[in-house]
Amino acid sequence: MLSAAxxxxxxxxxxxxxxxxxxxxxxxxxxxxVIAGKCIGASKEMAIAYRYGISGTVDAYQFALTLVTxxxxxxxxxxxxxxxxxxxxxxxxxxxxxxxxxxLEGIGLVIGLAFCLLLWLFWPYLADVVAGSLAESTxxxxxxxxxxxTPVGVLTFTICISSSRLQASGRxxxxxxxxxxxxxxxxxxxxxRDNTSIMPLVVGTSLGFVVQAAWLRVLAKRADTMSAxxxxxxxxxxxxxxIRSMGTLTVGAVVASLWLPLDQYFMAQQGDGAIATLGYxxxxxSLVLSMGALAITRATLPILAEILHRGDHARARSTALKWSGxxxxxxxxxxxxxxxxxxxxxxxxxxxxxFTADDTIAVxxxxxxxLLQVPFYFGMCVLVQLFASETRxxxxxxxxxxxxxxxxxxNVILVRFYxxxxxxxxxxxxxxxxxxxxxxxxxxxPPFTGAGPNAGAGTSL
Numbered sequence: 001m002l003s004a005a006x007x008x009x010x011x012x013x014x015x016x017x018x019x020x021x022x023x024x025x026x027x028x029x030x031x032x033x034v035i036a037g038k039c040i041g042a043s044k045e046m047a048i049a050y051r052y053g054i055s056g057t058v059d060a061y062q063f064a065l066t067l068v069t070x071x072x073x074x075x076x077x078x079x080x081x082x083x084x085x086x087x088x089x090x091x092x093x094x095x096x097x098x099x100x101x102x103x104l105e106g107i108g109l110v111i112g113l114a115f116c117l118l119l120w121l122f123w124p125y126l127a128d129v130v131a132g133s134l135a136e137s138t139x140x141x142x143x144x145x146x147x148x149x150t151p152v153g154v155l156t157f158t159i160c161i162s163s164s165r166l167q168a169s170g171r172x173x174x175x176x177x178x179x180x181x182x183x184x185x186x187x188x189x190x191x192x193r194d195n196t197s198i199m200p201l202v203v204g205t206s207l208g209f210v211v212q213a214a215w216l217r218v219l220a221k222r223a224d225t226m227s228a229x230x231x232x233x234x235x236x237x238x239x240x241x242x243i244r245s246m247g248t249l250t251v252g253a254v255v256a257s258l259w260l261p262l263d264q265y266f267m268a269q270q271g272d273g274a275i276a277t278l279g280y281x282x283x284x285x286s287l288v289l290s291m292g293a294l295a296i297t298r299a300t301l302p303i304l305a306e307i308l309h310r311g312d313h314a315r316a317r318s319t320a321l322k323w324s325g326x327x328x329x330x331x332x333x334x335x336x337x338x339x340x341x342x343x344x345x346x347x348x349x350x351x352x353x354x355f356t357a358d359d360t361i362a363v364x365x366x367x368x369x370x371l372l373q374v375p376f377y378f379g380m381c382v383l384v385q386l387f388a389s390e391t392r393x394x395x396x397x398x399x400x401x402x403x404x405x406x407x408x409x410x411n412v413i414l415v416r417f418y419x420x421x422x423x424x425x426x427x428x429x430x431x432x433x434x435x436x437x438x439x440x441x442x443x444x445x446p447p448f449t450g451a452g453p454n455a456g457a458g459t460s461l
Contacts, residue, residue, distance in 0.1 A: 023299050023323065030172050030295035037179035038287045044182040045283050046349045047189040048201075053354025054276040054362075056138035061201045062279040063134075064145035066260055068153045071115045074257040075108070076160035078249045081388040081396075082242065083161065085305040087168035087224075098226040100238045101161060106230035108157025116150040134268060134275075141198055148202040152181075155213040161228075162216035167298055169223040175298060177212055177219075184208025195354065248393040252400030259407060259430075263423050266411055274420060277359070280350060281366035281424070288338050288374055292330050293381045296323065300382055304389040313390070317442055320386035324379045324439075331378030335371040342367050369421045372428025376435040383438040395441050403434035 052058045087097065119126075123143045134142075163174035181204075188204030221227060260282075267274040300323060307316040338345075343364045351360045387396050410426025418425060 023296075023303055023319075028295075030175050030298055031291065033172060033176040034290050034294050037176055037182070038290055040179040040186070041182045041283070042287060042349055044186040044189070045280065046352070047186050049280065049350035049355040049359075050353035051189050051192060051195055051200075053356070054273045054280075054359050055196075055354065056135055057141060057196055057198060057201075058276040058279065059134060059273070060138045060141035060145060060198065062275055063264060064142045064149060065152070065205070066264065067119055067142075068116055068146055068149050069156060070257055070261065072108075072112045072153045072156035074250070074253045075111070075246075076156050077256070078246050078253045079104070079108075079157075079160050080164055081249060081384075081393075082245055083164035084168050084301050085308075085389050085391070086238070086242075087164065094224075094226060096236065096238070097224070098228050100236035101165070101226065101228035102231050103233050103236055103239075104242075105158055105161050105228065106232040107234065108161070109154055109230055110232055112154035112157055113150065116146065116153045120147040145198055145202055148198075149206055151206045152209045155209045158213045158230075159209070159216055162213070162220040165220040165224050165226070165228075166216070168302060170302065171219070171223050172298065173219060174216055175294065177215055180212035180215065181205055181208030184211065245391065245393050248397055250397075252393075252397030255397075255400045255404040258404065259427070262408065262411065263427070266415055266423050267420060277362050277366060277420070278423070280346075280359075280363045281370060284342075284346070284349075284363070284367050285370045285373075288334060288371070289377055292327055292334065292378050296327050296378070297381045297385055301385040301388065304385055308389050316386060316389065320382050321439075321442060324382040327382055328375045328379030328435075331375035335374040338374075339368055339371055366420060366424055369418075369424035370427060372425065373431040376428070376431035380431065380435040380438055383435075383442055386442065387438070392441075399434055399437040399441070402437050403430045406430045406433040 048058060048061075120143065123146060127139045127142070166172070166174045184207045185201065185204035188200040188207075192200035263278060264275050267278045300320070304316050304320060307319065343360065346360050346364045346367065347357075350363065351357060384396065387393075407426050407430035410429045411423055414422030414425045416422070
């Protein structure tokens with residue numbers, strides 16, 4: 001009986017399509033990298049909690065980092081969606097890839113530098129709008145951090161492009177190297193003597209991004225044998241299509257990037273310390289979300305792009321829906337486990353030094369409410385990769401608007417009844433709306449037309 005059962009299992013796994021096996025193998029490797037990186041990230045948060053607790057310094061750091069990375073992250077999120085499928089389809093033409101990537105990085109560096117300088121110059125006017133409830137000293141620290149962390153905003157583009165090159169080449173080391181900024185911050189915070197100085201936070205974060213960008217660039221050059229030196233020009237023939245696609249995707253990216261600033265705005269109305277509390281809870285939530293979501297998205301995107309490049313759209317959709325269901329189930333189980341372990345994990349990670357037992361209760365409460373989003377976020381991440389591979393950028397933007405609209409309404413209503421917890425509840429409701437929209441479009445969108453593998457995909461919802 002046992003032998004027959006073993007043979008039956010072997011036959012069943014033997015019949016699994018090779019694409020599913022490749023996704024599973026890549027996801028396992030990526031999961032290991034994600035766990036390693038997030039453990040280092042958790043150590044960084046422990047160090048910050050020990051050194052600064054829930055204070056105005058942490059409020060300023062979290063807020064400044066969000067502001068500095070807001071536009072660069074929004075643009076690089078769009079680029080990462082576009083670049084991997086594009087690099088997969090242009091593997092045969094290294095010359096075009098090299099020129100286009102160099103121009104893309106050069107323009108990205110200029111945009112990042114200009115944005116950080118403008119943010120610093122106009123901060124006195126922005127402060128009254130976005131941080132009016134914070135203490136004056138916190139707002140002053142925030143402005144100092146904005147100009148000091150300029151390398152973070154500038155190098156975000158280089159990191160994104162190098163990571164996309166590695167991902168398109170089937171290498172996943174970029175996922176592991178995402179922990180480099182956390183290591184830099186951890187070392188400087190642990191070495192600090194002053195519990196109020198912003199220098200360990202600023203220098204550690206900036207230096208970490210510099211090292212990560214340089215390391216990824218070396219590895220990307222080895223992987224695809226392209227130098228892709230940055231230059232400020234737009235002569236590559238890929239620019240017109242890229243600009244059109246980015247214009248469509250940027251609508252959704254802008255909306256998606258507003259979720260965190262929106263939450264911080266509502267938290268700021270709760271008074272000092274609320275943003276820091278949200279920051280600690282969000283960091284833990286990102287650990288849970290990244291355990292599965294980051295691994296599966298980076299595992300599925302290049303493979304779905306290859307399936308569609310071969311012209312097999314039905315298999316691509318079927319593969320994505322199956323993995324979406326698997327990941328939603330994994331997310332549900334993971335969120336239940338995380339709910340039970342939350343108070344112990346928060347206490348273990350943070351309750352040291354200036355971080356008190358009351359702070360542990362506050363962070364745990366927010367974290368548990370935030371777990372509502374996990375299953376729906378996991379399921380959605382796979383379908384986003386399908387839509388990106390199909391170049392259904394308009395659909396991605398429309399669904400982002402639907403999710404954000406749901407989120408805003410949820411914040412306005414639920415904060416009145418639940419206070420800070422309402423912010424996290426609204427995030428969960430927004431995630432439900434997004435996943436439902438993706439499933440609807442995947443199952444009922446019009447079939448593709450045209451001769452090319454992606455023909456017509458960019459113009460239909």
